[in-house]
Amino acid sequence: MEQPEDLVAERSSPWLSRYLVLPVFVPLSLLGGLFPSFSLEANLYVLLLGGAMLTAGLSSRLPRLTAPAVLPPGVVWWLVPIGIFVIFEVITYAFGSTHDFPTLSLLADPLLDGYLMRSLGYFGWLTIFWGMVRR
Amino acid sequence: MSITRLAVISGFLAAIIAAVVIEALARRPQSRIPRFGEVAAVVMRYDLAGIPVGRLALLGFWFWCGWHFLAR
Incomplete structure (x- = not known):
């Protein structure tokens, strides 16, 4: 999406604004960790936070980092982890995501049951979401 | 196991x-x-008939990931 020149942040300048919001995510994540999976509260909370992030990401009012015009040929290396992940996810999904063939989400479920890991999950999700909003 | x-x-x-x-x-x-963020930035810049489909796709995918892992 084309950005007006005054809304495009340079790579060297956005450090402060990029990391300034991270402390805001700490209480949001600690609160989110309180809501168990499959609860109405968790669903509403994720929809609220995700909706806000999505709205911010689609808004043209926030400054965005500059993107490279062309990617170097080394971009193909990213197909390695993506390819490995997709192969295992598709195979395990095709086998029904069972104990012997678990998808990533089935493996993550017991980890995300604990409050600390759940809060860290929220923090990682929000941090990466914010990074995407700024792109 | x-x-x-x-x-x-x-x-x-x-x-x-x-x-x-x-x-x-x-x-x-x-x-x-390129860094992963740069790859994502190029994908997010993809428009189709004025609709930011790349941006919608990646933001929507990450939104879904949060819901899938944290809410259900």
Whole structure:
């Protein structure tokens, strides 16, 4: 999406604004960790936070980092982890995501049951979401 | 633990480790490998008939990931 020149942040300048919001995510994540999976509260909370992030990401009012015009040929290396992940996810999904063939989400479920890991999950999700909003 | 479960866990770990290694290589000076954020930025810049489909796709995918892992 084309950005007006005054809304495009340079790579060297956005450090402060990029990391300034991270402390805001700490209480949001600690609160989110309180809501168990499959609860109405968790669903509403994720929809609220995700909706806000999505709205911010689609808004043209926030400054965005500059993107490279062309990617170097080394971009193909990213197909390695993506390819490995997709192969295992598709195979395990095709086998029904069972104990012997678990998808990533089935493996993550017991980890995300604990409050600390759940809060860290929220923090990682929000941090990466914010990074995407700024792109 | 069954052999298939061990293989699947090893596969997912291999994907994560590969991503971390490639990102580390991309952050070296003069690297010919772009950072993952740069790849995402180029994908997000993709428009179709004025609709930011790349941006919608990646933001929507990440929104879904949060819901899938944290809410359901």
